[in-house]
Amino acid sequence: MKKADKHQKILVAATKVFGSKGFFSARISDIAKEAKVADGTIYLYFHNKYDILLTLFEEEIAKLIVDIKAALAQEEDPRRKLYIFALHHLKLVIEKKELAEVLQMELRQSSDSVKEYRITKFVDYVNIISGIIHQGQKSGIFRPELKPGIIKRAFFGALDEMSRLWILNSDHSYTIDDTADEISSIFLNGISLPA
Amino acid sequence: MKKADKHQKILVAATKVFGSKGFFSARISDIAKEAKVADGTIYLYFHNKYDILLTLFEEEIAKLIVDIKAALAQEEDPRRKLYIFALHHLKLVIEKKELAEVLQMELRQSSDSVKEYRITKFVDYVNIISGIIHQGQKSGIFRPELKPGIIKRAFFGALDEMSRLWILNSDHSYTIDDTADEISSIFLNGISLPA
Amino acid sequence: MKKADKHQKILVAATKVFGSKGFFSARISDIAKEAKVADGTIYLYFHNKYDILLTLFEEEIAKLIVDIKAALAQEEDPRRKLYIFALHHLKLVIEKKELAEVLQMELRQSSDSVKEYRITKFVDYVNIISGIIHQGQKSGIFRPELKPGIIKRAFFGALDEMSRLWILNSDHSYTIDDTADEISSIFLNGISLPA
Amino acid sequence: MKKADKHQKILVAATKVFGSKGFFSARISDIAKEAKVADGTIYLYFHNKYDILLTLFEEEIAKLIVDIKAALAQEEDPRRKLYIFALHHLKLVIEKKELAEVLQMELRQSSDSVKEYRITKFVDYVNIISGIIHQGQKSGIFRPELKPGIIKRAFFGALDEMSRLWILNSDHSYTIDDTADEISSIFLNGISLPA
DNA sequence: AATGAATGAGGATTCATTCAT
DNA sequence: TATGAATGAATCCTCATTCAT
Numbered sequence: 001m002k003k004a005d006k007h008q009k010i011l012v013a014a015t016k017v018f019g020s021k022g023f024f025s026a027r028i029s030d031i032a033k034e035a036k037v038a039d040g041t042i043y044l045y046f047h048n049k050y051d052i053l054l055t056l057f058e059e060e061i062a063k064l065i066v067d068i069k070a071a072l073a074q075e076e077d078p079r080r081k082l083y084i085f086a087l088h089h090l091k092l093v094i095e096k097k098e099l100a101e102v103l104q105m106e107l108r109q110s111s112d113s114v115k116e117y118r119i120t121k122f123v124d125y126v127n128i129i130s131g132i133i134h135q136g137q138k139s140g141i142f143r144p145e146l147k148p149g150i151i152k153r154a155f156f157g158a159l160d161e162m163s164r165l166w167i168l169n170s171d172h173s174y175t176i177d178d179t180a181d182e183i184s185s186i187f188l189n190g191i192s193l194p195a
Numbered sequence: 196m197k198k199a200d201k202h203q204k205i206l207v208a209a210t211k212v213f214g215s216k217g218f219f220s221a222r223i224s225d226i227a228k229e230a231k232v233a234d235g236t237i238y239l240y241f242h243n244k245y246d247i248l249l250t251l252f253e254e255e256i257a258k259l260i261v262d263i264k265a266a267l268a269q270e271e272d273p274r275r276k277l278y279i280f281a282l283h284h285l286k287l288v289i290e291k292k293e294l295a296e297v298l299q300m301e302l303r304q305s306s307d308s309v310k311e312y313r314i315t316k317f318v319d320y321v322n323i324i325s326g327i328i329h330q331g332q333k334s335g336i337f338r339p340e341l342k343p344g345i346i347k348r349a350f351f352g353a354l355d356e357m358s359r360l361w362i363l364n365s366d367h368s369y370t371i372d373d374t375a376d377e378i379s380s381i382f383l384n385g386i387s388l389p390a
Numbered sequence: 391m392k393k394a395d396k397h398q399k400i401l402v403a404a405t406k407v408f409g410s411k412g413f414f415s416a417r418i419s420d421i422a423k424e425a426k427v428a429d430g431t432i433y434l435y436f437h438n439k440y441d442i443l444l445t446l447f448e449e450e451i452a453k454l455i456v457d458i459k460a461a462l463a464q465e466e467d468p469r470r471k472l473y474i475f476a477l478h479h480l481k482l483v484i485e486k487k488e489l490a491e492v493l494q495m496e497l498r499q500s501s502d503s504v505k506e507y508r509i510t511k512f513v514d515y516v517n518i519i520s521g522i523i524h525q526g527q528k529s530g531i532f533r534p535e536l537k538p539g540i541i542k543r544a545f546f547g548a549l550d551e552m553s554r555l556w557i558l559n560s561d562h563s564y565t566i567d568d569t570a571d572e573i574s575s576i577f578l579n580g581i582s583l584p585a
Numbered sequence: 586m587k588k589a590d591k592h593q594k595i596l597v598a599a600t601k602v603f604g605s606k607g608f609f610s611a612r613i614s615d616i617a618k619e620a621k622v623a624d625g626t627i628y629l630y631f632h633n634k635y636d637i638l639l640t641l642f643e644e645e646i647a648k649l650i651v652d653i654k655a656a657l658a659q660e661e662d663p664r665r666k667l668y669i670f671a672l673h674h675l676k677l678v679i680e681k682k683e684l685a686e687v688l689q690m691e692l693r694q695s696s697d698s699v700k701e702y703r704i705t706k707f708v709d710y711v712n713i714i715s716g717i718i719h720q721g722q723k724s725g726i727f728r729p730e731l732k733p734g735i736i737k738r739a740f741f742g743a744l745d746e747m748s749r750l751w752i753l754n755s756d757h758s759y760t761i762d763d764t765a766d767e768i769s770s771i772f773l774n775g776i777s778l779p780a
Numbered sequence: 781a782a783t784g785a786a787t788g789a790g791g792a793t794t795c796a797t798t799c800a801t
Numbered sequence: 802t803a804t805g806a807a808t809g810a811a812t813c814c815t816c817a818t819t820c821a822t
Binding site: 028029042 | 790791792793794795
């Protein structure tokens, strides 16, 4: 197994373990067992437990940004773009339940280093939304008086809370597409100029 | 000092400490010092560290529900009610920054006992929103095809994310009233039937 | 048991354990067991394992300095003083075998903090010797051309090496008094001016 | 590279590393890096970390004994011999600072295997001194009532302490020759019969 | 009821040693 | 022979909880 593979294997295991027990309750030995490596091996790839969490965010959010930007590039209409963002975000929740849980829980951690982190990678992600809003305002589709800084937060928050619903409830009454559709249409109705 | 007072004093201290360091990083001795009692005294009022967190939610959210319901009772119009809910929720963030932080962070903890708890008290709180939506749909003000279960989550999530913005940023460009207004109007535009 | 007592009890235990296994091989749990306290209790009195060692030196050498100075105060003749110093030093080896072993072993540790320490407390101790030499030179008893800085080291080294002999060998062919006498007389012959 | 060369290279590296960090704080990987071999390679030449230390003593002290005996063979006078021994010992400190540090520190370790070792090789070294004393007593130069067993220890101790001075202090006020001269003359004055 | 010293279980991390390549 | 990634036993230290006073 190549070096990069083991690095990845540990991250995958950590995502799962952090997701199910939370960062603090997760034990290094849990991650090691899940990754089928020795405890000590983890320290060949990461400085410490916290470094695993940080790397997790860095790598996964980076991937997510790439994916979403690729999907958005196919589309012109800011209204459609908002829907696509919602859809992607919610899809992530289903496909990478564990990462979503980590995002859910750990992103709220108040430790300074995470806060610092947030203002880099995570903010890039959320700023995709304000970019869409901005574009829509320039095209005369969205109401010009709205502050993109507020909308992006509200939109992200709405999606995020929906994710929480999915993560915590096992039986899902609604499909992703329906939910993405419903949330984006509420927002679109809310922020669009009358035709 | 009466028994109830010390119980309360510890909860106030715990709110502050959990808020600033998070549940796991908070030490019982931190809370004891903040409450100006001995470490051991805490165990005369609470079973364990976790019990403090649970009690905190129970008591504080209960109070919050009472407050909000009182405010809503003054109002008939579901559209106004939604604005009032938003305003109250955001006001809480300012007035009880620490509790809001605890809500922000710990509510996301996936530990089973919290999950269990959420389906009681916290859900009551969020259900106030779906009650408003429902009422609005019955009165023919809100679009009848929308699922209150989704709307309530989206609305709460939007508010919650705005709170996060406030908690983590020190300088606030927008006022609470503006934000409550903007968010509720997006939603109201989004979910209202055309007049 | 009073607080100071437990502090002392731990130091006594540490002296014994460090003495028999050396600092690095000694386990905190060994010291705790020897002191009949819980492992954690040690950390109520000391910052860490290293702090125990440092405190040990500080307290024991301080006591030793007091004792030796008291004994020297009774005496005028620098020649007698040197003998008294030798006698006290060697007596310490017998009476506090463990501390002597710690001194033997750990004082040689090259860690910076110990080195730093040495230039304070331990140097005070050894400087008692150069004080005696100096006094003897002023009184015209010791050869004036000798450097007290060298003599003190040589004399201490000779005593120290004799201690090592005692500590490592179980059967002692010579008595302390004989040894103190022999070593001090070699030095006295070596450094005295012809009568 | 021949087998013996790598064996030697590791010992040289170990001398340096043990000397600067002490045996316990030295890491196998430090030695490996210093010797420019892989960690695992060390185990092809030594059984374990401890075996390196033992071999170090064995080989280096053996060399030292050969050197000193060669130098002493040139000389008849026991008084000159003592001076030569002192000079050689102190020269070692300058030339092989690291080995001297190892001697300084690790020789004091009380671990049983080292203690055992000491009674073989190291004792041979120190016994060179008692041999000189004995010879001097037979020749009627040194006082016959002195116990060579004590003198050898005291002399070695004095030299050893002087080494410590050199190793720990960077600026050396005295030259080796001066120091060797001063120490051996103190002893010679101390142990010689009046002419 | 209140205290805070004492407890000891638990876990992150290190590093000597092994072993597949 | 040589490598260095992998191992996992070992240990310092933390801190929730207890309990004698």
